[in-house]
Amino acid sequence: MAKQKISKKVAAAIINSLGAGVVPRVGLEYLAVGREKEMQSLLQNLNDIAEGVAAFRFLIGNYGCGKSFMLQLLRHRAIEQGFVVADADLSSERRLAGTNNEGLATYRELMSRLATKARPEGGALVSILEGWINKIQQEVAKETGMHPNDDGFDDRVETKIREVVQYIEDLVHGFDFGSVIIAYWRGYRSDDEQLKSAALRWLRGEYTTKTEAKAALGVRVIIDDDSWYDYIKLIAKFVAEIGYRGLLVLLDEAAQICQIPTTVTREKNYNRLLAIFNDTMQCKAEHLGVFVSGTTNFLEDPHRGLFADAAWRRRTKESSFVTKAKVQEFFGPVMRLYPLTEAEILTLLQRLVEIHALNFNYEQTLKIDDLKAFVQEIVNRLGAQALLTPGEIVRDLISVLNVLYQNSGISFDDLIHGGDFQPTVAGQDVDEDIAEFSL
16 A cells, blocks of 8 residues: 555545545545455456446445445446446435436436546536537548538538437437437537537436427427436447447445335335346346445345345345355355455555555554554454444544544553543444445
């Protein structure tokens, strides 16, 4: 870790995020510990998606095992490799289906968080469209020797745009999707901001009536709670046609589905998820990856989880060969994430000590034996049977480091062995959303 160069900006982002109990969106490569086989499996999925195959994976584990971290690390790797990535946390307002447009709300969140290498923080829809248009303009100029202001230049550009649109028109809702893409181009071509805005509103799922959409764009459909996934497939196909490697959709906190109190609504969400699963696993979608994280209860609960449905149980239950051999399976639809080992946790803590020192510009003096004593003290105080996850250990360590930095007269040993040191434990002083961040 010490040999890796990390900027002050990234160090600050890591410390601030982890101290607040959330997964950092930058610098994840400095924190990746003990997940090499899991990540290699996910990277193989990226290779398949780039070749036109679709993929679907569940990341399953208890709170604190690192599901959110793995999704964000995958997001980072995919963006670096040239994918378009969209991520969203499911909640009571954002589901896969519902009676109050909860599915559409998830789609809108995904569209607002579209990210590319040029726009890694999200909001990339405009840059995707205009970057593609600029690329076509450059191709036309190179092929013809024409300039953008020459007569006929825009017509040639539109011809190339229509060639791409033709590839998606045969998909469900593809004709209307293509019509909106052409409308955006025409708004771009004529500096018609109103037309461009209308096209973006439609693509983001912001029209609420077909009448309004028809008046603005001449299309007869809108993206709604029943059709939003069809448009995810269209976007995946579209971005692949214009030069990206594909589209990744990352859905965190799927346990929210398990917690839906109404059986009908819960089953409606599971049925929508099953349709997405079947589509991707049967390659009815192209250049699309869907990665969903959830707790063990989300998968296995016999009354509210996926296992409550025979179709889901058949698709997601591990082979008896895997369970009897007590080995981990990395390439099936379900990837189970288990806690880090003590050695891996210590490696992580060492890295965090170095990052904290870099962030606050001081010479760190803690040794590996100090960190071992820190972990042991937490175990002693909470008890061997306590739910001890890296997330809580990380938050406690950062708090300790902050106190030591601000109080030069306090020693590390005195602080962690003192009567006022109260470790955090999942489900006690931290809610589940915070506990979930951990590595």
